[in-house]
Amino acid sequence: MMAVKARDAVVAGVQGLVLALMALIGSITLFVLTVVSLCLIPIGVGVFTTPTVLALVRAHAHQRRLLAARWASVRIPVPYRAFPRDLRTGVTGQVERCTLMLKDPATWRDMRWLLVDMTAGAVGTLVAPGLVLDGIFGLLLLTGLWKPIVEADGTYWYAFVPVDSWTTAGLAAALGVIWLVVAMNANPVLVRSHFRLTRAMLAPGHARELEQRIDRLTETRHDALDSSAAELRRIERDLHDGAQARLVAMGMNLGTIEALIEKDPAQAKELISKARESSAEALTELRDLVRGIHPPVLAERGLGDAVKALALRTPVETEVDVELSGRADAPVESAAYFALSEVLTNAVKHAGADRIWIDLTYADGSLRIAVTDDGRGGASIGSGSGLSGIERRLGTFDGVLAVSSPAGGPTMVTMEIPCALF
Structure with a gap:
């Protein structure tokens, strides 16, 4: 002591x-x-x-x-x-x-x-x-x-x-x-x-802070609606071009099989094999699509384990330290998970990092995620950058994003979302 x-x-x-x-x-x-x-x-x-x-x-x-x-x-x-x-x-x-x-x-x-x-x-x-x-x-x-x-x-x-x-x-x-x-x-x-x-x-006065929060929430709500509409269009496109197309092809194959089952059993057997492959591929695409909407590990085991699973799939050596005494609401966990996923993607693609550290804690009524990498630095929150999208995503929940990234590194991205654990 x-x-x-x-x-x-x-x-x-x-x-x-x-x-x-x-x-x-x-x-x-x-x-x-x-x-x-x-x-x-x-x-x-x-x-x-x-x-x-x-x-x-x-x-x-x-x-x-x-x-x-x-x-x-x-x-x-x-x-x-x-x-x-x-x-x-x-x-x-x-x-x-x-x-x-x-x-x-x-x-x-x-x-x-x-x-x-x-x-x-x-x-x-x-x-x-x-x-x-x-x-x-x-x-x-x-x-x-x-x-x-x-x-x-x-x-x-x-x-x-x-x-x-x-x-x-x-x-x-x-x-x-x-x-x-x-x-x-x-x-x-x-x-x-x-x-x-x-x-x-x-810090601004209480009245000014409330005014800013109202403006911020109004802006991020519009962004959230736009993002939701874009996400729905993406899901519709993925279903139409992927699983739906395979299911339609499988239905056509089954119709052909029905016509050939008596006349040409060998060809019917070949088409059955193709139909089985199409059904497996359609199932895989549906699972990937569902995982992109809400990862099963996030729903079943919470944010801490979902982040650890995400770190295992990251191609850069990643250390995770989780100190959470409970779980947040599902929308908050989802926003934090995908924001963290985007930060890790940026670190892998643009930072040239050899190592990444993730600290996930809860204090003073806020969920806090700090992501540090030993890359080249120079990251900033600007128009059109991935960090701007993360800031808008967090803003929907009155969250904040802070970036410290001097030239030459290291880069530290801190995200905070006000919430309660249960």
Whole structure:
């Protein structure tokens, strides 16, 4: 237990250091660039620079959202207004884009967050690595490290302990142990508190969040209806071109057999054999079609076992970790299964991955699926991409999709669907 807490304290200390550097370097730089760009708007230059700078601010905020979900399981919504599809190009389009971004309340929440992140956010996260490093330094004083320090500068003060002898060095080491004990209990809390502060700054108000959810559900409902219609047409086409055609051919063969059974028994026997083959092929096609609509293993054994079965059929080495205490509703399981299937297909086809990891968990009222691969990276949610289709599929259930895929990899796709287990 103590070893686990010590490990968590060190991990949280490293995370705090990373967050502090992101705040002190990224947030300060972006805040200054944004202010300068806004000041240049009256002379026309800022109209062209502001959208680019604000896009960088949004990317910076989105990275923090991903870390919040990954490190602290804190979900921070993405509240930006979508650009109209008929957005013009050229100078007029640039002016329109700049105006839309400045009118978006999320832009000013980002600015407020940058200001808080580079001050209170940075200070709070620096405490985490500071406790660990200060505690380790206190222990090192007991090795005699205090001697050259005292010889060079006189008495060395470690916090409130004046170190100038082995006795005081022992007191400093005891204080270092206290700092490490504090770090084991405080560091994870400090990191979670940082992300909660981030959520408080970036998340929209309750009314705005409800409005966004209504808009999102309305849009995804239309997408779901379109997808359902397309799926029905696909099923109809597969039945018409596959099983139905084989059954019709089999019926014709049986009619021929009936006419030949007395006149030419040998040919009738041959046609019976062909009819048997056609019936087997039609049955196989019907089973494949049913499996594509709703896999039997998903209905019989649940999402966890269905995902494990899917991993076994994946041509890339895939590890699956499932931590579920029950089952979700059938529509939720189906949406999660096919979304995961699409993510795996993308990883195999486009990422060039040698290994894939799948984590399936349930926490805070949401089913969470994380898919990580060691491929080339560069995946993004864009118009026409497979990830866009997954996002629409999850949106039908008020779910979200997050992608972290730097060039060179690794790629991590996280899907969350609010639901209850039973």
